[in-house]
Amino acid sequence: MTEQGGPDLSALLAQERRARLAAERLLEHKSKELFSANRQLSEHARKLSDEVVVKSAEAQTYRTEAEELKGENTQVRADLQKANKQADKAERRLWEALETIQDGFAVFNARNQLVIANRAYMAMFDGLECIRPGATYQDILEVVVEEGLVDIGFEDPSAWQARMAGRWQQDRIEPLTVKLWDERYVKFLDRRARDGDMVSLALNITETIRYEEKLKEERTRAESASRAKSAFLANMSHEIRTPMNGVIGMADLLCDTDLTEEQRLFAETIRGSGETLLVIINDVLDYSKIEAEKLTLQPEPFDLERTITEVLLLLKPSVQGKGIELMLDFDMFLPTRYVGDPGRIRQILTNLLGNAVKFTTEGHVMIRVTGIGSDDGADQQRLHITVEDTGIGIPDDKVDHIFGEFNQVEDERNRKFEGTGLGLAITQKLVALMGGEIWVDSVEGEGSCFGFRITLPLDEGTDTPAPLHSTDLRTALVIDAQDINRMILDRQLSMMGLRVTARRSAEDALADPPNSFDLIISDHKPPGTDGLALAQALRDRGERGPILLLCSEPGQLDSDPRMQGVTAILQKPLLRRDLFQKIGDLGVTLPAETPLPEPPAPEPPAQADRLRVLAAEDNRTNQLVFRKMVQDLAIDLQFANNGHEAVTAFQDFHPHMIFMDISMPEMDGKEATRKIREIEADTGAPRTPICALTAHAMAGDADEILAAGIDHYLTKPLRKAAICGKIEELAPVGLSVTAG
Numbered sequence: 001m002t003e004q005g006g007p008d009l010s011a012l013l014a015q016e017r018r019a020r021l022a023a024e025r026l027l028e029h030k031s032k033e034l035f036s037a038n039r040q041l042s043e044h045a046r047k048l049s050d051e052v053v054v055k056s057a058e059a060q061t062y063r064t065e066a067e068e069l070k071g072e073n074t075q076v077r078a079d080l081q082k083a084n085k086q087a088d089k090a091e092r093r094l095w096e097a098l099e100t101i102q103d104g105f106a107v108f109n110a111r112n113q114l115v116i117a118n119r120a121y122m123a124m125f126d127g128l129e130c131i132r133p134g135a136t137y138q139d140i141l142e143v144v145v146e147e148g149l150v151d152i153g154f155e156d157p158s159a160w161q162a163r164m165a166g167r168w169q170q171d172r173i174e175p176l177t178v179k180l181w182d183e184r185y186v187k188f189l190d191r192r193a194r195d196g197d198m199v200s201l202a203l204n205i206t207e208t209i210r211y212e213e214k215l216k217e218e219r220t221r222a223e224s225a226s227r228a229k230s231a232f233l234a235n236m237s238h239e240i241r242t243p244m245n246g247v248i249g250m251a252d253l254l255c256d257t258d259l260t261e262e263q264r265l266f267a268e269t270i271r272g273s274g275e276t277l278l279v280i281i282n283d284v285l286d287y288s289k290i291e292a293e294k295l296t297l298q299p300e301p302f303d304l305e306r307t308i309t310e311v312l313l314l315l316k317p318s319v320q321g322k323g324i325e326l327m328l329d330f331d332m333f334l335p336t337r338y339v340g341d342p343g344r345i346r347q348i349l350t351n352l353l354g355n356a357v358k359f360t361t362e363g364h365v366m367i368r369v370t371g372i373g374s375d376d377g378a379d380q381q382r383l384h385i386t387v388e389d390t391g392i393g394i395p396d397d398k399v400d401h402i403f404g405e406f407n408q409v410e411d412e413r414n415r416k417f418e419g420t421g422l423g424l425a426i427t428q429k430l431v432a433l434m435g436g437e438i439w440v441d442s443v444e445g446e447g448s449c450f451g452f453r454i455t456l457p458l459d460e461g462t463d464t465p466a467p468l469h470s471t472d473l474r475t476a477l478v479i480d481a482q483d484i485n486r487m488i489l490d491r492q493l494s495m496m497g498l499r500v501t502a503r504r505s506a507e508d509a510l511a512d513p514p515n516s517f518d519l520i521i522s523d524h525k526p527p528g529t530d531g532l533a534l535a536q537a538l539r540d541r542g543e544r545g546p547i548l549l550l551c552s553e554p555g556q557l558d559s560d561p562r563m564q565g566v567t568a569i570l571q572k573p574l575l576r577r578d579l580f581q582k583i584g585d586l587g588v589t590l591p592a593e594t595p596l597p598e599p600p601a602p603e604p605p606a607q608a609d610r611l612r613v614l615a616a617e618d619n620r621t622n623q624l625v626f627r628k629m630v631q632d633l634a635i636d637l638q639f640a641n642n643g644h645e646a647v648t649a650f651q652d653f654h655p656h657m658i659f660m661d662i663s664m665p666e667m668d669g670k671e672a673t674r675k676i677r678e679i680e681a682d683t684g685a686p687r688t689p690i691c692a693l694t695a696h697a698m699a700g701d702a703d704e705i706l707a708a709g710i711d712h713y714l715t716k717p718l719r720k721a722a723i724c725g726k727i728e729e730l731a732p733v734g735l736s737v738t739a740g
């Protein structure tokens with residue numbers, strides 16, 4: 001190009017080239033940017049499409065789940081419907097059950113408003129409109145009182161309501177029984193549930209209450225019948241004993257007169273039968289008393305060994321003529337004095353020993369007393385007492401039976417013997433009353449052993465009879481055919497420090513060299529001879545020591561000239577105390593506790609007054625019996641036919657003592673005694689001893705009689721010895737009652 005148009009063009013071209021280059025650079029730059037943007041865009045697009053895939057997969061899952069849930073929901077709804085149906089059914093059943101039961105059922109909410117109640121519950125309110133769900137317990141209580149639906153007795157209505165409301169506040173609500181207007185009895189059992197609801201059950205116990213009332217009525221009737229029975233027995237006792245007094249008393253007197261042998265047999269039979277009858281009456285009475293729980297024990301201090309000996313002595317007549325030996329083995333180391341009811345213990349012993357003697361024809365009857373260790377302390381003693389016999393025994397299958405009332409062994413051998421069959425029943429009850437037990441071991445044909453165990457308090461200050469330790473006597477010879485007797489004597493004498501040689505017979509004893517023994521004790525009937533002959537034989541051969549004879553009937557020997565050879569008689573059965581005493585008397589130092597001899601009786605005054613005795617007795621026969629019984633005494637006797645006469649005679653006759661029958665017409669013995677005691681108090685006269693003559697033998701009578709002011713009492717039938725003994729006992733000192 002020329003310069004003519006020149007420079008502007010090249011500049012233009014350069015400018016254009018620069019612009020083009022710049023444009024190309026820009027383009028290149030922009031296309032890079034576009035490329036990068038495109039790449040990002042496609043990356044986004046890929047990501048987006050990935051997300052879309054995921055989301056659509058999720059959406060599919062949700063759709064599926066939603067479908068499933070829909071299905072489940074339908075199932076749940078169906079289940080719910082079913083459950084509702086079942087709940088309805090259960091509720092219906094429950095209500096039907098609640099409506100069927102006779103007892104009331106109600107539920108109250110925590111605000112004590114009635115929520116539901118069955119018909120039986122509502123029926124208590126006799127259809128009252130106001131008692132319906134929503135009513136409060138307080139409303140119900142008010143309505144109940146206002147309408148008289150419940151028998152509230154004499155209680156103040158508001159007090160009753162307060163009591164009932166208070167009861168519901170308790171943590172443990174006690175059952176409550178109320179009587180309704182329609183004579184029904186309802187027992188409320190209320191319980192507060194955990195959510196505060198109160199569930200109330202109203203049980204209809206009308207039948208139970210009626211039954212209880214009936215039982216109560218019947219018990220009252222039975223008790224009054226039992227009281228009537230006891231009263232009847234007491235009267236019977238009186239009615240029977242009064243004529244028995246005449247029968248036995250007269251027979252007793254008759255026996256004392258001159259009689260032919262036949263007449264004596266008759267009189268003694270009357271007396272014996274009368275006494276047997278009395279034993280039976282006493283048994284029946286005792287049994288009834290124990291049954292009626294009227295028998296109470298009367299404990300007092302007594303000597304058990306002496307009591308047993310007395311029972312044995314009483315049984316002697318029944319043993320006479322039989323070849324039976326009565327023996328007592330009282331534990332050497334056992335105290336003899338206890339506190340118990342001696343009368344009842346005597347009765348137990350008499351029953352057991354009496355049976356043993358009755359059912360034994362030969363051999364022995366032995367009573368053995370031992371002590372057994374006890375946990376009851378030092379002031380009590382457990383006693384083990386057995387009565388062993390060699391009699392007919394008891395068959396095994398009858399052993400339990402015999403303790404029942406009126407039960408006896410019914411066989412040929414047994415029924416030869418008399419008895420009521422009450423003895424063992426009474427004995428068992430008495431032992432039980434004393435807190436003890438009784439048993440029997442027996443072998444038929446060989447013998448029986450009855451045993452009982454009782455625990456008795458020791459009599460204070462008691463000590464075991466102390467044997468003396470002899471200084472003079474060293475050796476003793478015992479002669480007795482019975483092994484047991486020899487053994488007992490051996491033990492007793494050994495305790496005194498004596499060396500004992502025991503021989504069975506006189507022959508054996510005489511075989512010993514003379515004068516080998518310091519003391520000889522023999523049974524009064526050793527085999528082959530008799531005791532007196534043996535004593536004689538021993539003396540004849542030069543025996544110088546004391547000879548003691550053991551004898552059941554000492555009186556029989558008194559008149560025998562051969563008694564000279566005998567130093568002393570020992571009464572069988574032998575009391576330990578007596579043996580120790582007797583040997584002590586042979587010249588050994590006496591033990592410290594031996595009682596001092598009685599002081600000599602004062603000389604009777606020279607001009608003794610005669611003893612005046614007043615006897616108040618309405619029954620003529622008994623008056624006659626009384627008169628005859630005391631006829632040998634030097635007394636002035638006056639009778640009163642009733643209480644009035646007794647009071648008058650007391651003032652006119654000034655008796656030294658009064659025998660007072662208790663049941664007399666017009667004024668009885670207790671009343672008369674009270675009057676006499678009043679007169680004495682008014683006049684300052686000394687107290688006249690009054691002894692009741694009572695036919696009543698029921699427990700408790702004695703207390704009542706003594707409370708009337710009577711000092712002593714004798715039970716009918718009267719015995720001559722008892723009456724005469726009492727007169728002598730009550731006679732003022734110095735006034736002799738013996739005739740002549």
Ligand code: ADP
Nearest residue numbers: 355356359393402408409419420421422423424
């Ligand atoms: P009872 O002697 O009056 O018949 P118990 O109740 O004393 O009445 O005795 C009941 C029965 O027990 C007697 O009849 C007798 O069969 C039997 N029995 C009691 N003691 C003995 C005994 N020692 N030996 C044999 N049998 C006895």
